[in-house]
Amino acid sequence: MTARHDEIASALRERVASGAYKTGSKLPSEAQLARQFGASHMTVRAALGILQNAGLVEKRHGSGNYVRRPYERLTYSNDRATTDGHAAAEIALDFEVVSRRIFVKSDLSARLHVPAGTPMTEYRYQSYRGTSPQAFVRVYVPCDVTDLDIPYSSRLPLGDEVRQQLADSGVVIARSVDLVIARHPDAEEASALRINTQAVLLSIDRVSMDETGRVVEAALIALPGHLARAEFTTPAPEHAMEAAG
Amino acid sequence: MTARHDEIASALRERVASGAYKTGSKLPSEAQLARQFGASHMTVRAALGILQNAGLVEKRHGSGNYVRRPYERLTYSNDRATTDGHAAAEIALDFEVVSRRIFVKSDLSARLHVPAGTPMTEYRYQSYRGTSPQAFVRVYVPCDVTDLDIPYSSRLPLGDEVRQQLADSGVVIARSVDLVIARHPDAEEASALRINTQAVLLSIDRVSMDETGRVVEAALIALPGHLARAEFTTPAPEHAMEAAG
DNA sequence: GAGTGGTCTAGACCACGAG
């Protein structure tokens, strides 16, 4: 037994795949689709909801339903040796970075693994492909670790530039822990990524420590679920190479 | 302007928080709630959908809507040295395992990193805390690697038992790659985890290789977003210990 | 078989967007 809204969703998928509905174009109105399929408004909306969740359709209240551009997924990786190459080569992204000094509040304290009140520098990255937001990243470095000179507009996504500069100034990252959660975005993340609050978010909290266990860098990474994936290699290739060399 | 179904959702949240609806108990029927709130069946269902997505309510077709226990998140980890201890100690889970032989089809082929048509044994895990599904895991082992004896009911979650038995039979896993995605569940996953198709899913595709790069084990892990997290340590502690020792 | 949730309808009205 197949639900009517699933049938309609499949039919619309077909039309997108076949090019009947072209990328970026507006679909017929929900009322028209309801007439076409001999279904009610609500059933058509259920079908469109499926396509929206799949990332194929973007709904614009008061305007219409549009075929989304099919982006490749942006890959976040724990493979520090090749992250730069990956991101720079595979996907061309534009960035904006804003930095400021903060004292971590209690809610951030737990996520960054530092005591509340610790003075840190926050680097806030917004990454775009064209005009479409692809990543919202906040990178934190304790003020007593080192001073960095992060350019306003960066080549590297996801705050990798911070780690690179840390390495250049002699700070060694001995261990990183990535905590990955799938959830809905909060208001700030939804606004920054221009997705609605019912969308899916890939949230990665990364904490990096030196040999003594001191936190030298932490990052809160928010990626739209349908545009991102995270890849973790165990053991990481760079360490395999160090062991071999 | 607050939507009626949001108001109803808040009211129901309040009743759960205040203990008016106790953990594990059945809510009034949707028809009764509709009468109570002076709203229609569909509006009440929208409100219940919100609570379901938030992990507060479990819907059982033909039976009723139930208050979920406020569980801690189940942690998936790449830290193989302590995974067993973690899972067994932190969270008591019940399991069902079903195994069968399959030939991988083209859609699975890409996710498992093996050629289409490869004969493999599939171990299908369903993990429960009480009667509430917590994980839906499919573990695959090529038939030519080894024969395993997986008990029907297992102590270890997430298919760790397969990896343990592989190790016991002399198969060494030299490298694993975990691909993590946040998305909505497909129909099979939604049904197995008893969540709706608009819920958030943490999907982990893991591929394990031996020294020669041959795939010796692969797993498709589906975890309800609100019940799970994944933690990746780089480098993994066991390798750090090997390097030190 | 009684009671539950799941799907669908036909129509109403509201909120938003663009001309």
Add this chain to the structure above:
DNA sequence: TCGTGGTCTAGACCACTCA
């Protein structure tokens, strides 16, 4: 202002669970 999507209704019928 008009066409669009967003919400809601009242009621129908189907599918599932359980006594």
